Amino acid sequence: MPEVSWEEPYCGEGNSCYRFGTDADGNSYIAVAGQEDHHLTDSRDALRQLILDIKAGKADHLL
Secondary structure (H helix, E strand, C coil): CCCEEECCCECCCCCCCEEEEEECCCCEEEEECCCHHHCEECCHHHHHHHHHHHHCCCCHHHC
16 A cells, blocks of 8 residues: 555534545545544545435535
């Protein structure tokens, strides 16, 4: 796994706290805070999963 520099968790009035990060190559990552080893990268699959999580109410504070 590449070395990811994670930002402070973003927590709203919703369920989970998310963290965003980047690696030395400029790739971006998103993960639920505390579960950074199960991150998503900036791919079509990552976008699909984020949309599914929003629809499921897991990321309502990002809207």
